[in-house]
Amino acid sequence: MSTIQIDITQASIYVGTYAKYNDGSIFGKWLKLSDYADRGEFYDACAELHSDEEDPEFMFQDYEHIPKGLIGESWLCENTFEVLEALGNLDDNDLEAFLIWCDNDHKDFSKSDIDELISDFKDDYVAHYDSEEDFARELVEGRSDLSDFAKEYFDYEAYARDLFCGSYWSQDGHVFYN
Structure with a gap:
């Protein structure tokens, strides 16, 4: 298996809308999550980007440096910013190991307290x-x-x-x- 490469500081999402996509346009923009304080501020930026639509349904057409379980095509987990902040405090080796551990134990970021997950990980992780x-x-x-x-x-x-x-x-x- 290949090494998981995620740079939390570069977490970003390409935000379009379903209406534009259905009309044959993939117009959108890459939004870097570190530019926003929280999920609400991020969604406000999405709304501003697509202010030409009355009630835009956001479509996250691509994303980078966001762990599985925090994002889907039409949703962003409520605790994404808290998770990214906590993961940003791990060194690169521990972050890589943590993501491997989560994938293998099928941990769900959206349903688990990130601090408890990191504590459990530290109990289970030996070293590289x-x-x-x-x-x-x-x-x-x-x-x-x-x-x-x-x-x-x-x-x-x-x-x-x-x-x-x-x-x-x-x-x-x-x-x-x-």
Whole structure:
């Protein structure tokens, strides 16, 4: 699988309307969410952009740097700005790991408190490793009850397979508790 690349500071939406689309026009504009304080202010900007329509039905024809679950073709989750702010406080490695964790555990941003999600993630996230075998090696190297001789002949590959069959899972080098 490929690495998830999201730069929260660049979160933006191409906003058109259904009426224009149905008339054969994709007229709209990219709106950068960081230009708005909240969802209401964003929707006000959408209304101003499409002020030529009496009651525009906004159509989010494309979006960038917004995690799944926060946006659809015709809706923007109520807590989008809170989620983006919280995610903006994570470093790049943790943000990537957090989004992987959410996708794999099917976390729903719209129904979950973002601070609780981040706390749960921090409980589950171990770290980033070059391979599952490197993770297994670190666990074994940290044991004081094994002699250097035993560590030298230890089957790290087999141990890693066992670890990731039950207690841990990984994606793109990020290791999590199961």
